[in-house]
Amino acid sequence: MFDYGLLNIGSIVLGLIAWAIPTYCLIKKENAKSIALSSISYAACAVSLCFQIFYNYNLVKREDWSALLDTIGAVAGASAVLVIATILLNVVTILVHTKLQNRS
Numbered sequence: 001m002f003d004y005g006l007l008n009i010g011s012i013v014l015g016l017i018a019w020a021i022p023t024y025c026l027i028k029k030e031n032a033k034s035i036a037l038s039s040i041s042y043a044a045c046a047v048s049l050c051f052q053i054f055y056n057y058n059l060v061k062r063e064d065w066s067a068l069l070d071t072i073g074a075v076a077g078a079s080a081v082l083v084i085a086t087i088l089l090n091v092v093t094i095l096v097h098t099k100l101q102n103r104s
Contacts, residue, residue: 007055014048015082017041022089026096034097038090045086049079 021041025034052075059068 004055004058007051007058011048011051011055014044014051015078018045018048018082018086019089022086022093025093026089029097029100034093038093041086041090045082048082052079 018041021037021044025037056068056072056075
């Protein structure tokens with residue numbers, strides 16, 4: 001059977017990828033690829049959040065209310081941080097690359 005705990009690991013990895021891509025773009029200052037990479041970053045963030053929803057759905061199906069009640073606050077907070085940080089990093093990346101492109 002499928003180990004639903006892997007969804008949490010996948011969610012963390014994809015969340016880190018969502019942050020690493022715009023950080024990489026800021027360091028490397030690659031103008032041509034920044035929009036495409038930004039899209040990949042947003043997609044990684046979305047899939048990361050989906051993994052958390054699937055994991056919580058599994059807890060509901062198993063009627064593991066104590067696990068759900070223990071973790072939902074942290075999941076909600078971490079999800080908010082992930083979304084806000086991903087948006088900010090990508091917006092900053094796009095603004096920096098737009099400025100660099102206008103200077104050229």
